[in-house]
Amino acid sequence: MLIEAVYLQYNYDFRDYTGASQKRRVLHALREMGCDSISALQARVMHEPAAFSQLLQYLTIPVTEMFRDPSFFAALREHVVPFLKTYPSLKIWVAGCSTGQEVYSMAIMLREEGLLERSILYATDINPESLETAKRGVFPLDQMQLYTENYQAAGGKRAFSDYYTAAYGGALFDKSLVENVTFADHSLSTDSVFSETHLISCRNVMIYFNKRLQNRVFGLFHESLCHRGFLALGSKESIDFSEYAGQFEPLVKRERIYRKAGA
Numbered sequence: 001m002l003i004e005a006v007y008l009q010y011n012y013d014f015r016d017y018t019g020a021s022q023k024r025r026v027l028h029a030l031r032e033m034g035c036d037s038i039s040a041l042q043a044r045v046m047h048e049p050a051a052f053s054q055l056l057q058y059l060t061i062p063v064t065e066m067f068r069d070p071s072f073f074a075a076l077r078e079h080v081v082p083f084l085k086t087y088p089s090l091k092i093w094v095a096g097c098s099t100g101q102e103v104y105s106m107a108i109m110l111r112e113e114g115l116l117e118r119s120i121l122y123a124t125d126i127n128p129e130s131l132e133t134a135k136r137g138v139f140p141l142d143q144m145q146l147y148t149e150n151y152q153a154a155g156g157k158r159a160f161s162d163y164y165t166a167a168y169g170g171a172l173f174d175k176s177l178v179e180n181v182t183f184a185d186h187s188l189s190t191d192s193v194f195s196e197t198h199l200i201s202c203r204n205v206m207i208y209f210n211k212r213l214q215n216r217v218f219g220l221f222h223e224s225l226c227h228r229g230f231l232a233l234g235s236k237e238s239i240d241f242s243e244y245a246g247q248f249e250p251l252v253k254r255e256r257i258y259r260k261a262g263a
Contacts, residue, residue, distance in 0.1 A: 002026065002042045010052055012126065013189040014059060016213035022059070029058035053129070060127040062098040063204065065143065067105045067150035072203070072234050074155045075255040080230050081113050084198060090119040091197045093224065095188060096205035097123040100134025104163075105151075106201065107177040112157045116180065122194055124186035131183050137173040139164075144171050188217045193224040200225060203234035211242075218244040222260065231258045 003014045003022070014022060026038065033054060035041040044051045067073050084090055092110075094103045103123040110116040125131050139147075148160040164171040188205070200221050206214050221231055222244055231239070231248060233256040239245055248258035 002038050002045070005042055005046060006052070006055075009046060011190070012056065012059075013187060016189065016210045016216075017208050018210050021208050025058050025061060028061075029055050032058065056127060057129060060125075060130070062127070062130050062133075064098045064101045065150065066101040066139070066147040067154045067156075068101070068203075069234055069255075070150045070153035070155075072154075072232070072255045072257075073105060073109060074153070075252045075257060076201075076232060077109060077113065077155050079252050080199065080232070080257065081109075081115070083230070084115055085113070087198060088118065090115060090199070091122070091194070091226075092119055093122045093124070093194050093197045093200045095124055095186070095200060095202040095221075097125050097130075097134055097183075098127070099130045099139075100137065100183075101139065101147075102201065102203065103134065103181060104137065104173055104177055105154075107181065108151070108156070108163055109154075111177065116177070119180055121178075121181040122186075122197075123181055123183050126185065126187045128185060131185065135178075135183050137175065137178060138168055138170040139173070141166060141169070141171050188220065189213060193220055195224060196226045197224045197229060198226055199230045199232065201232045203232070204236060206233065206237045215243045218242045218247075222247050225260045227260070228262060229260045231260070232256070233258070 007013050007015060030041055033041060035044060045055050092106065094106060097103050100123065103121060107116055110119055123134060151160040164173045206217065209217065218239055225231065235255055238256055239248055239258060247261050249261050251257045251259045
């Protein structure tokens with residue numbers, strides 16, 4: 001009832017998110033928001049837009065880090081970048097970008113490969129607070145050691161500290177990394193395609209969707225990709241058991257990086 005009410009009033013569609021993770025997040029919201037029942041939470045959210053914004057933070061808990069799963073970025077650099085270099089210009093979609101660490105990682109890799117200046121990146125998420133954090137590009141200083149280790153393991157070519165300065169109590173990342181990035185509110189549940197995209201990266205997102213929503217999203221990605229474009233899911237997710245399994249060819253099996261099948 002709560003999820004249906006959220007959809008009807010705010011047009012945020014969580015109806016096809018998996019039951020277990022959604023239940024866990026709603027229970028967490030109950031505790032944090034001081035409500036003693038889901039009915040009480042629902043009444044509050046329906047009457048207080050600020051309470052809905054708070055609930056949204058719990059329903060879309062951002063869990064991310066820069067160069068997360070370094071082997072994924074190493075595989076992108078080794079197996080996908082050589083193809084990307086053959087295009088005169090690039091469109092890249094980072095779907096479910098959360099607070100932005102994924103898109104900054106992508107931008108750093110593209111810069112080191114000489115591709116950033118001819119790339120347009122779309123970084124999308126449904127959580128406006130996460131998108132604001134991503135636009136600011138300020139991340140906790142105490143995360144920099146982990147991010148540096150990830151970057152080095154992913155095949156980074158410079159000192160990671162070259163990309164940020166300590167400021168505002170955090171690490172402020174070089175704004176030029178996101179000059180060609182459009183941060184946008186986009187729902188994989190309800191919104192439409194980005195056309196002629198060369199690479200889509202969507203990691204740690206599909207695990208929260210049921211089969212029906214996964215099929216919708218794979219269809220969205222298939223339609224958005226250009227001829228022989230690349231879909232990068234990361235090792236925790238797979239297209240293999242979806243309706244679109246036959247529409248993609250595995251390029252790097254372990255990292256679940258696929259290429260759109262030829263006509």
